[in-house]
Amino acid sequence: xxxxxxxxxxxxxxxxxxxxxxxxxxxxxxxxxxxxxxxxxxxxxxxxxxxxxxxxxxxxxxxxxxxxxxxxxxxxxxxxxxxxxxxxxxxxxxxxxxxxxxxxxxxxxxxxxxxxxxxxxxxx
Amino acid sequence: xxxxxxxxxxxxxxxxxxxxxxxxxxxxxxxxxxxxxxxxxxxxxxxxxxxxxxxxxxxxxxxxxxxxxxxxxxxxxxxxxxxxxxxxxxxxxxxxxxxxxxxxxx
Numbered sequence: 001x002x003x004x005x006x007x008x009x010x011x012x013x014x015x016x017x018x019x020x021x022x023x024x025x026x027x028x029x030x031x032x033x034x035x036x037x038x039x040x041x042x043x044x045x046x047x048x049x050x051x052x053x054x055x056x057x058x059x060x061x062x063x064x065x066x067x068x069x070x071x072x073x074x075x076x077x078x079x080x081x082x083x084x085x086x087x088x089x090x091x092x093x094x095x096x097x098x099x100x101x102x103x104x105x106x107x108x109x110x111x112x113x114x115x116x117x118x119x120x121x122x123x124x
Numbered sequence: 125x126x127x128x129x130x131x132x133x134x135x136x137x138x139x140x141x142x143x144x145x146x147x148x149x150x151x152x153x154x155x156x157x158x159x160x161x162x163x164x165x166x167x168x169x170x171x172x173x174x175x176x177x178x179x180x181x182x183x184x185x186x187x188x189x190x191x192x193x194x195x196x197x198x199x200x201x202x203x204x205x206x207x208x209x210x211x212x213x214x215x216x217x218x219x220x221x222x223x224x225x226x227x228x229x230x
Contacts, residue, residue, distance in 0.1 A: 035220075037168075045160075045168065045211055047220040063219045064125075097167055104173055109215055110158050112179065114167035 002026035002113050004098050009118030016088050020118055022081040022098030030054060030076035033101035035111055036083050038094035038120075046094070048072075048083070050101055065091070088122045095119050126150050126214050130223035137228060143199040145226045147212035152192045156216035159188055159197045162225075163208045171210075172197065202228070 008020040022034070033056070036048040049062035051072045060072050071084040081098055096118050099111040127150035137143050147157065155175040160168040170179045172188040175195055185200045199206055207230060212223040 044225045045162075045213070045222040047222070050218075050220075061218045104177075108156060108174065110170060110173045111160075111168075111213075111220075112170045112173075114169070116167055 002100075004100070004113060004115035006096060006098055006115045006118035009096065009120045011121045011123065012088055013124055014089050014122055016122070017084070017086045018088065018120060020083040020085070020096055020098075020120070022083075022115055024079045024081065027100075028076075029074065029079040029081065033103075033109060034072075034074065034081045035099045035101045036072060036081075037097045037099060037111065037114075038092075039097070039117075040091075040094045043094075048096070051081070085120070088120075090122050093120060093122045125219055126153060126217060126221050128212055128214055128221050128223040130210075130212055130226050132226060133224060134227040134229060136230065137202050138230065139202055139204055141202045143202050143206075143228060145197045145210055145212075145228075147190075147195045147197070147223050149193045149195075149214055149216075153214045153216035155191050156214055157188075157190065157195050158213045158215060159186075160211045160213065161206075161208045162211065168211065173215075199228075 003025045005023045035050040051060045069087045073082045098115045100113040101109045102112045129148045157175045159172040162168040176188045187198045209225045209227045211225050
């Protein structure tokens with residue numbers, strides 16, 4: 001069974017840092033593009049960023065609100081995805097989901113497998 | 125960035141009702157449009173991709189249509205398990221963007 005399990009969330013003070021992990025099972029992470037999506041309490045879904053697989057360059061893209069503060073990385077040998085978050089502020093309080101970014105057609109990617117999420121709360 | 129606008133933001137319906145949710149993109153996205161269903165306390169689930177293609181396991185009462193800027197999600201006969209929030213999302217360009225969601229309530 002394909003599964004994603006996030007961890008590492010918690011309470012952090014404004015200005016602090018946190019690293020989230022996403023453990024993949026049931027498939028080989030090194031073949032996958034991966035994405036992080038977040039959802040503030042009672043709000044909609046917000047795309048955070050993605051990382052391509054290494055054979056496609058392993059490059060990353062980020063949403064404007066997190067660019068320069070968040071870094072997505074991967075350790076394919078451990079089948080694990082990471083989200084390093086720095087300079088956190090209260091607007092970053094959310095449930096963070098990792099998802100696979102799967103090609104349906106050439107240049108058409110969908111977020112089809114989701115983890116259960118991990119909660120990040122930024123508060124003094 | 126491409127803005128995705130859904131309407132309505134919420135609706136009340138009964139079991140057996142036909143429900144239609146619309147999604148409009150701020151610029152043309154061809155058919156690069158996906159629909160997700162989210163129930164409280166759970167992760168979103170992909171329902172439809174490419175505007176009108178079912179994800180595996182999705183009941184046929186769900187259907188999607190549209191192209192370029194205007195899209196719809198239709199539930200032909202609402203079932204108790206369909207009460208949830210639905211989001212559209214474009215896969216046309218980066219950053220990926222979502223609609224604000226439509227909550228389907230009793």
